[in-house]
Amino acid sequence: MRNPHSPTLRLRRLVAELKQGRENKNFTVAQAGQRLGWTASKISKIETTETRRIMAADLDRLLDLYDIDDPAKRSALHALARDAKERGWWSKYREVFGEQALPDFEAEASVIRTFEGLVVPGLLQTPEYAEALFRGGRYTGPDDIERRVRARMARREILTRFNPVHLRAVLDEAALRRMIGDTEIMHEQLQHLLYMAKLPNIDVQILPFSVGSHAALVAPFSILEFAEHLNPPIVHVGTVTDSVFFEQAGDVERYNMTFGDIQGTAISTSQSARFITELSESLERDA
Known part of the structure; x- marks a missing residue:
């Protein structure tokens, strides 16, 4: 297949x-x-x-x-x-992803570089974390939340399929500190983050509070790159109501520069793994 x-x-x-x-x-x-x-x-x-x-x-x-x-x-x-x-699997979740579906582009991306300031990136979330995250929004019924969780989990397949996408994720420390759900959910989420960071196609870096101000104190964003030269990179920015895609070369270059700045400011992948491990152990003791 x-x-x-x-x-x-x-x-x-x-x-x-x-x-x-x-x-x-x-x-x-x-x-x-x-x-x-x-x-x-x-x-x-x-x-x-x-x-x-x-x-x-x-x-x-x-x-x-x-x-x-x-x-x-x-x-x-x-x-x-x-x-x-053809219609991708995401077409049945149109009410979740909107008209321009992010998974439509993720399906063929070769590299995704993403920054998140407040929560763990969707591609790296556990089902329990995602559910708790959705419950924190405007009230919706349990069926709608379950459907949103299923849609988000389906996106993760690109990380473990044959010839997987290369994910470069930079997270602000706030994304790890914010309690989503309870202590057990957060502990499991951090353990999952550590497990995924061991995969050869995934890099996770943390921007600790100690770095102070940094270049991405704005909305989270992702830069998607494609192997085929006729498909130039695009930038995805999630909003409260929809997704915004930037395709003009000048816009993409500005986001490239921003990501380069924060990646250089963030601690290394090995230091980040130790950082997450220490935070996970702290949660385990609290539990």
Whole structure:
């Protein structure tokens, strides 16, 4: 069984190839549409991914127009079009993730760099910790909380699958000190964090209170990078009501610089492991 893929990224990859093909022929959007008997709007909606499903016949006409004749490349582009039509597991949790689902991008990320200031990152949470976290929000029924926990736990598969994502997590000390649930839940969460930090594809660093002010005293964020060069990095920032994605090169670079600053300020992975261990042992004594 192949690894889960991102329908959104496959679509973006496909339209990037199509746009490049049009530009190689020196066609404007209007000229390409005129030659196919389509409106310029139809070409534009394809190239901006507003049209999420590209029919095989339409794709063939575009490839013919752009003189993309290589059978292997045509086959690969049709495969991208088919993949873009599929629905990921996260589609059944639309009310949890929203229209632009973070797992859609996580599924195909090769590296994720994430900063959290107040809580343990979702990818590293235990079910009990996540449940206690959701219970601390606005009142919702137990069924809704259970569904949110299931959705969050399903995201973690990218860390342990074949060819897993590389996760680089920086946590403020406050994320470890804040009591979510009870002492037992926090102790188990810290033990899980230590276990995950031992995996070769996961690095965990702590920003202790002793460093004082640092570059990321703002909202938590994640930078997702992809192996395919046609998929540039994106930044995800979670808000109270939705997810915000930044894709412009300038925005991504600013977040890259911020993450580099806090990673340099944080204590090393081995020091962080000792820090978490000492805090975990303290909780165990309290319990």
